Amino acid sequence: MKTERYDRQIILHGFGEEAQFRLSAARVLVIGAGGLGCPILQYLVAAGTGHIGIVDDDTIALSNLQRQILFSTADVGKLKTIVAVQRLQEMNPEIEIKPFNLRIQKNNILDLLKAYDIIIDGTDNFDSRYLINDACTLLKKPLIFAAVSGYEGQLAIFNVKDHQGKATNYRDIFPVSPQAGEIPNCAENGVLGVVPGIIGAMAAAEAIKMITGIGKPLINILLHYNLLNQEQYQMHITPATDYTLPTTEDDFLKMNNHHDLESPSTYIEVDAIQMHALQQLPSTLLIDVRERHEVPVLDPVTYIKVPMSEFDTFLNTDIQEENILLLCQHGIRSVAAAEALQEKYGHSKKIYSLKGGIVKWRDHFLTPSNER
């Protein structure tokens, strides 16, 4: 192994060539090449982690660049995995980096995880996070959980035994996934770019610590970080008994998550073309559930405005129309609204949510008067 590249860490007290050899033999899978994934990958690659996998099915958007620092303006529209591998391989051609341009699902995740020793979750939604958690727990794969919201972040290591022989996973903290739309994601709530930068760098540090054996990784500890006051708060996690997880791969593949069981989703997610067809029907109500400050502003005659913050009150009024279509910025809150209406009206009305929201179908909504 050429060591000049890694000289500054090899000479560290407690690190040395042995730690560097461990790094070069390590296999780390990073799921999500976004705000967290970019810095995680950059530091793992720079440090000489020998085998890295990158999972993402998304393309680069202009609004990603504020925090996804592997990508440049000319990359907009390109696949994240392809651009990331290219940039990272330029940074360090001595390691192996594999792109997996796919969305993790129940039927592909187990094979993916099996090829790696440490998994890092930098995804942006609860469905993926619970899926990764459950799959890692089944396979007893060390999982570094990193998540951000606004100015704050959370970090923990799961499925690694502490000195008492106890291991924990995300369900020991939150046994059941929150309802769709309850917790805003970065697209809905906003995030300052340096927050995933800091949490991502910390996640990479935890991976390096686990691989090389230096320091005390965050095993069975949830670290909460707040950028605004630079405070960190560590909380201990102990195994809980109020949930069950599959113990065989067959059970895993057959598993329904709790959310599916509790709220069978009988509303329908539609695209802009189907929405247009619905608009032609005589008895259709279109509801924009975004807050009043959000842009672009839509024509209030076509799209009635019922912000989510006022939705509970709105539920008390009766809707006359047969078809109700809900829309919001990204199609997340509209799902929550659709579920609430479904609960109220059951099968007596047809309820739709615009998948991907106004952002996805932007051209459909922009008019000369609301274009910015």
Added chain:
Amino acid sequence: MHNTMELEIISFGKIAEVIQSQQLQISGLSNTDELKVYLEKSFPPLSRMTYKLALNKIIVKENLQLKNKDTVAIMPPFSGG
């Protein structure tokens, strides 16, 4: 018996918009289950949120006794990446 307690409340994420971090004077409460009922009554939006309590930096799984000067953190799940 004088059973007024002072708790330090630390809240995170969106929960901090509902309950600010503060010293909370409470009376008539003895455990974390009762504290949850009290908090959701005093701060109604909390009842519609997913959250977890940590008592003196240990994440609460079952009902735990409270004592004067305890610290209770209230934490929502984050999913952003």
